[in-house]
Amino acid sequence: MSARRTPWWRFAVAVVLGLAAGAALVKITERSDFTVMGAPWIVPILLAVVGVVVFAMAWQVRQYVSGKRKYLNPAVSVYALVLSKALGLVAAALFGWYVGQILAALGHADAPFYAQAMVECGVSAVVCLADMVVGIVGERFCQLPPGEGPENPKIKAAERRRNLAAASSAESAASKASAAGTAASATSEVASR
Known part of the structure; x- marks a missing residue:
């Protein structure tokens, strides 16, 4: 199987699309009674757990490639690669989503609802940034040397x-x-x- 590394511009596009969607969500929240702004505290916890699992899988592949591990189920290496690619792109989009909400809500930072939502989005954005790095590094770990x-x-x-x-x-x-x-x-x- 020959897989190519995800080009950098796809991460940039995901961040920009997330920024636009997050900012649009804040504008919709300002004009309606429907509020989905912010992130429940379980979201950054789950995102961190997913990042740790993907990193652990990619690390196993890295150990196998470097010869420090004798056997690795081929399915694990494929799953690690696919999950690393997906985590990197999704985390980039979510990073943009949360940063977009923060930027659009800056004008309302004195209101308690917006202040709380900005803190939630800030924590989630940091976790998403870490997950994006894990996805990129995990994808590199899964790169096999040419046979x-x-x-x-x-x-x-x-x-x-x-x-x-x-x-x-x-x-x-x-x-x-x-x-x-x-x-x-x-x-x-x-x-x-």
């Missing part, structure tokens, strides 16, 4: 040298054949005179 297959840089370099040697030997053989052909035609020309 002995065709993707291996050593194999590619050896193959290139072989191809160059074959091409140069074929070229030299062709030039020798051409030189021999020219010499033979010159000899037959001299012989015919």
Whole structure:
């Protein structure tokens, strides 16, 4: 299985979309009786637990890759990679979501409801930032070194040298054949005179 690392711009897009959605939520809360602003205290706790679990799984893969662990269930390595990718992107979006709420509510910081919501969002944003880092690092931990297959840089370099040697030997053989052909035609020309 060949998986590519998540490009940095996807995290940036997730943060920006989260910022916009979080700010929009505060504006909706200002104009209605429906309030979903803030985050219950269980949210940062659960996010932290998920981050620890994903990091532990990715660390197992890291130990296996470095040779410090003899066996690792292949399913665990796949799950660790997929969860690391998902955690990084979701945490980036949630980080933007909570920071967007904080920024949009700054004008109402003196009101107790908004002040409490900003504290909740601040704690959740810090946990989400940590989870985003865990996702990025976990994805790097799950990156396996190239095997002995065709993707291996050593194999590619050896193959290139072989191809160059074959091409140069074929070229030299062709030039020798051409030189021999020219010499033979010159000899037959001299012989015919």
